[in-house]
Structure formats: C-alpha cells, structure tokens
Amino acid sequence: MSNNAQSKHQTNNPFDIFIIGARKGFNVAINNLVPNILMAYAVAQVLQIMGVMKFLGDLFGPAMVVFGLPGEAVTVILTAWLSSSAAVGLAANMAANGLLDAHAITVLMPCFFLLGAQLQYMGRLLGVADVPKKYWPLLMSASFLNAFCAMLLMNWVFAR
Amino acid sequence: MKEEKDAKQQETIQELNPEQWKAGPKAFIALIVAVLFFSGLMVKFPDMKWLAAFDFTTLVGNFGVIKNVGKDTFVGSGGLGARGGFMFALSLVPSVMFAIGCIEVLDHYGAIRAAQRLLTPLLKPLLGLPGLTGLALITDLQSTDAGAALTKELYDNKLISKKELTVMGSWQYSGAGLINNYFMIGSAVFSYLTVPLLLPLILMFVFKFIGAIYVRIILNTVYKEDFKNEQ
Numbered sequence: 001m002s003n004n005a006q007s008k009h010q011t012n013n014p015f016d017i018f019i020i021g022a023r024k025g026f027n028v029a030i031n032n033l034v035p036n037i038l039m040a041y042a043v044a045q046v047l048q049i050m051g052v053m054k055f056l057g058d059l060f061g062p063a064m065v066v067f068g069l070p071g072e073a074v075t076v077i078l079t080a081w082l083s084s085s086a087a088v089g090l091a092a093n094m095a096a097n098g099l100l101d102a103h104a105i106t107v108l109m110p111c112f113f114l115l116g117a118q119l120q121y122m123g124r125l126l127g128v129a130d131v132p133k134k135y136w137p138l139l140m141s142a143s144f145l146n147a148f149c150a151m152l153l154m155n156w157v158f159a160r
Numbered sequence: 161m162k163e164e165k166d167a168k169q170q171e172t173i174q175e176l177n178p179e180q181w182k183a184g185p186k187a188f189i190a191l192i193v194a195v196l197f198f199s200g201l202m203v204k205f206p207d208m209k210w211l212a213a214f215d216f217t218t219l220v221g222n223f224g225v226i227k228n229v230g231k232d233t234f235v236g237s238g239g240l241g242a243r244g245g246f247m248f249a250l251s252l253v254p255s256v257m258f259a260i261g262c263i264e265v266l267d268h269y270g271a272i273r274a275a276q277r278l279l280t281p282l283l284k285p286l287l288g289l290p291g292l293t294g295l296a297l298i299t300d301l302q303s304t305d306a307g308a309a310l311t312k313e314l315y316d317n318k319l320i321s322k323k324e325l326t327v328m329g330s331w332q333y334s335g336a337g338l339i340n341n342y343f344m345i346g347s348a349v350f351s352y353l354t355v356p357l358l359l360p361l362i363l364m365f366v367f368k369f370i371g372a373i374y375v376r377i378i379l380n381t382v383y384k385e386d387f388k389n390e391q
Contacts, residue, residue: 021264041245
C-alpha cells in the first residue's frame with residue numbers, strides 16, 4: 001500500500017521512470033518492430049523465390065564493391081529508403097541466411113538511418129515543418145550523400 | 161421529421177441494393193488474386209517455381225528449428241517467412257524494452273539537456289542557425305514528429321527564416337529520430353556489429369551536420385536568388 005502511494009507521488013524514482021520507458025519500448029516493439037520485421041521476412045521470401053535478390057546482386061555487384069558489400073546488399077539499401085525497420089529486418093534475414101556477414105551489417109548500419117524511411121519522413125517531417133517543396137530533392141540528395149559517405153568511411157576506416 | 165427518416169431509409173435501401181454496388185475491373189482482379197493466393201494452386205507448377213512466391217503457405221513460412229539443444233535460442237535456425245520473422249522479432253523485444261527504459265532514465269537526469277547545451281555553440285558557425293533552434297534539433301534526435309512540430313512553431317513565430325528552416329529540415333531529415341530509432345530498430349542487428357555500439361551512432365550524428373552544411377552551401381550558391389529578400 002505504502003509502495004503504491006509512493007509511486008504515485010514520486011515520479012522521480014528511477015525505477016518507475018525505467019518502467020515507463022520499458023513500457024514505451026514494449027509498445028514500439030509490438031506495434032512497430034514485430035509487424036515490420038514480419039513483413040520484411042515475407043518480402044525477403046518473395047524476392048528470394050523470384051530470384052530478384054540474385055538478379056540485383058549480379059547487376060549491382062560491381063558497384064557495391066566500393067562499400068565492401070555483396071551485390072545483394074543493394075536490396076537492403078533500396079528498402080532503407082522506404083522504411084528503416086523493413087531494411088533492418090531484411091538485413092537480419094539475409095545475415096541469418098548467410099547472404100550478409102558481420103562486416104556488411106556494420107557497413108550498412110549508418111545507411112539504415114541516414115537514408116532511412118525518407119518516403120515516410122517527407123510527410124511526417126518535411127510536410128509538417130513546412131519546408132518548401134522546392135528544396136525537398138536537395139534534402140534528399142543530402143541524405144544519399146550522407147549515407148554513401150558514411151558507408152565508405154565504415155568500410156575503409158572503422159570496420160577494418 | 162418523418163420525411164427525413166424516410167429519406168434516410170430510402171438511402172439505406174439504395175445502399176443495400178445489389179445493383180448499386182460498384183465493383184470495377186480492379187476489384188475482380190483483386191478477387192482473382194485473393195483466390196489464387198490462398199488456394200495453394202501456385203505451388204503446383206514444378207516448372208515455374210517462382211510462382212510459389214505468390215502462395216500464402218509459402219510466405220507464412222516456417223518456424224526455426226532448435227537443432228543444437230543448449231545452443232539455439234527459441235528462435236531456432238532456418239526460420240522463414242512470416243513465422244520466422246515473428247519469432248525473430250519477438251526475440252528483440254527485451255533488448256528494445258531495456259534500451260528505451262535506460263534512455264528514459266538518462267533523459268530524466270538531463271542527458272538530453274546536456275547534449276543541447278553542448279550543441280548550441282556549434283549551430284551558428286556550422287549551420288548558420290540561431291541558438292534557439294537547439295531544442296527542436298535535439299528533440300528530433302528522439303522523436304521525428306515532435307522535432308517537426310517544434311520546427312514549424314519556430315517558423316510560424318517568425319523566429320527563423322525560410323533558409324534557416326530548410327537547413328534545419330535537412331539536419332532533421334537524414335537520420336530522423338536517430339537515437340530512438342538506432343536503439344529500437346537497429347538493435348535487431350547489434351549482435352553483428354564489429355565496431356563499438358556507439359561508433360555508428362556518433363558517425364551518423366556527425367553526418368547530420370555534414371549533410372546540413374552541404375545543403376547550406378547549395379542554398380547560398382545555387383539558390384542564392386531565392387533568399388535575396390530575406391535579411
């Protein structure tokens with residue numbers, strides 16, 4: 001009883017605050033992470049069966065060498081543009097299947113977020129903040145630049 | 161009053177009348193796809209294996225199997241499709257809960273405010289932004305939507321110019337909601353990282369500035385004319 005009263009008045013208790021955060025984390029994990037990864041796994045399955053993965057891998061293989069990535073990684077990069085969580089899910093799936101190794105995941109990590117979910121954030125961020133539409137392509141090019149430079153740095157310097 | 165009721169009833173009757181239902185060609189195609197998708201027919205063509213990609217049972221996939229007792233987790237190995245994805249995602253829930261719980265506590269003790277304090281002196285020289293934009297930018301690290309709302313408020317109150325708004329937008333756009341997204345979503349592949357956990361985060365943070373500086377330079381050169389009338 002006394003415990004209950006305390007938690008009501010004392011929001012300063014770090015344990016209570018942790019619980020609030022953990023609850024937020026649970027909601028995000030169940031409502032965002034699980035559906036997104038479930039979809040990513042299903043999409044990965046489709047791509048795999050249809051041979052799209054292999055096709056894109058062969059097509060972009062040479063370009064991906066710069067980043068120290070296998071050609072298949074291009075599907076992850078393209079997915080990242082649509083949704084960060086789908087891209088991470090896809091990468092996790094490919095890593096579990098041996099298509100991507102630890103080095104590739106490390107290189108891709110900044111790309112998931114620097115290029116992440118640009119399509120969504122056009123509405124949620126640029127639209128809401130009223131950034132003039134004229135400059136949206138410029139901002140998008142900045143994101144691409146960021147992601148590619150970050151991947152190069154990861155490949156050449158940090159993930160050696 | 162009664163007329164109104166009659167009109168409403170008439171409307172309902174109209175709606176329920178099968179002749180009024182509209183189903184264009186798209187709807188029929190969707191129905192055909194649905195029937196084929198759930199029928200299990202698509203896996204019956206050994207010559208065209210790729211058709212299996214449009215079969216419900218194929219995409220539902222398999223749960224992983226625990227092959228090495230004492231080594232595999234409940235996710236098992238070889239999980240595929242929706243089932244595999246679900247179990248894998250479930251295995252991430254504890255780390256996400258724990259990470260967000262910790263961030264919440266650290267935030268409570270002012271970690272974010274301290275970051276804002278450190279960031280503010282950098283804004284003017286690097287991005288040409290006034291110090292009062294610091295809060296919106298720092299907020300964006302945690303929540304894209306809250307950051308966007310704060311940015312709009314600054315612009316609506318005429319505290320920042322259109323150019324400053326665009327530079328702010330570029331800083332926020334690449335890697336929006338960085339800290340939370342990194343720990344919530346990125347945690348799925350943390351176990352593969354060959355570098356310290358914080359390194360990609362710091363790198364991305366630095367690149368947010370680089371991207372914004374690039375946008376600022378372009379705005380000052382290519383789009384110079386657009387901002388002539390602003391002070």
